[in-house]
Amino acid sequence: MHIAVYLPLLLSVLAPIGARVLPERCEPRLATWLLTVSALVLAATSTLSLGLLAATGLLRIPLLAGLGHWSTLAAQQNDPAELSIALIAGLLLGGSVITAARMLWQRARSLAAAALEAACMPTTDGLVVVDDAVPEAFALPGLPGRVVVSTGMLHTLEEKERDILLAHERAHLAAHHYLFVALAQLGAAANPLVRPLANAVTYTIERWADEHAATATGDRTRVARTVGKAALAAHHSPARARIPRAALGILGVLGRRNPLSGAGPVPRRVAALLAPPLRRHPALMAATAAVLTAAAWSVADAAFDLHLLLEAVGI
Structure with missing residues (x-):
């Protein structure tokens, strides 16, 4: 437990690198999977590491040590972690659990509200025109979900561009992109260090939907033009008072309409569509797998060390 228990926390510092490299060099669908899994694994392993560190501090509390028949003196002699570190880990663990639980509750409520709202929208083909x-x-999102389009958007786009927009939005529903966003944000709630990964997922799901639309229509240039045209129309229009938090749209994720927050992703999406499609990147897949394997192994090794410590301090 000397070093291994800290490794997941150290590996979490690499999150900004992965959040920058994977979306730009890896095919969007694969990038979304890698980013989401990375956020969850790093959050889970770092939370377990905090729990293991906090557990070493519990061994030094006489009341708890008595319940477990442990020797507090032996724990002080054999425990490699300082008591102050164990206390800090306990506080961080409590904050992590509370934040993750709160986020999970809010996300579940928003998805349930979205599903209820979708069920109340009458439609025969999944398309609702407002x-x-x-x-x-x-x-x-819903059972089934709905694609909601305003008349203002329909009037803005040409007929072929409308087909692109519908293909983009239906890709969000078919691939359950809202689940990727929710899981990545859950990881970020548990471990703020991996928040760049969660933010990157909100970009890669849009790229995933863009590529689906490009494949469905066979015209990457027109898809790029449609994305830019829709964003430009939204830029010159007033923001809506309320958009469901679980909604995913061609203008951005979770209904964000602030042109400043969307100024970066939209030009990147357009540039990616005007360039040749990205392919799977075996080296990035291997690197990601190596990082996650190291994080999982370190937690397992630290847990085994804690097991040995409990045996050593047992009365």
């Missing part, structure tokens, strides 16, 4: 001059289009 009489609204503000250009808007988003996918609303």
Whole structure:
């Protein structure tokens, strides 16, 4: 437990590198999977590491040591972690669990509200047209989900561009992109160090939907033009008062309409569509697997060390 228990926390510092490299060099679908799994694994292993460190501090509390028939003196002599580190780990662990539980509750409520709202929208083919001059289009998760498009958006786009928009939004529903976003954000709630990975997922799911639309229509240039056109129309229109938090749309993720927050991703998406499609990157897959394997192994090794410590301090 001397070094291994700290390794997941140290590996979490690499999250900004992965969040920058994977979306730009790896095919969007694979990048989304790698980013989401990385956020969850690093969050889980770092949380377990905090728990293992906190457990070493519990061994030094006489009341708890008595319940477990442990020797506090032996624990002080054999435990490699300082008591102050164990206390800090306990506080961080408590904050991590509370934040993750709160986020999970809020996300579950938003998805349930979105599903209920989708069920109340009458439609025969999953498409709901809203009489609204503000250009808007988003996918609303549900059983089944709905693609919601405003008349303002339909009037903004040409016929082929409307097909692209619908293909993009339906890709969000078919691939359950809202689950990737929710899981990545859950990891970020448990471990703030991996938040760049969660933010990258909100970009790669849009790239995933863009590539699906490009494949469905066979025209990457027109898809790029449609993405830029829709973003430009939203830039010159007032923001909506309320958009479901679980919605995913061509203008951004979770209904964000702030042009400043969308200024970066939209040009990157357009540039990616104008370039040749990205392919699977075996080296990045191997590197990601190596990092996650190291994190998992370190937690397992630290847990075994704690087991040995409990045997050593047993009365």
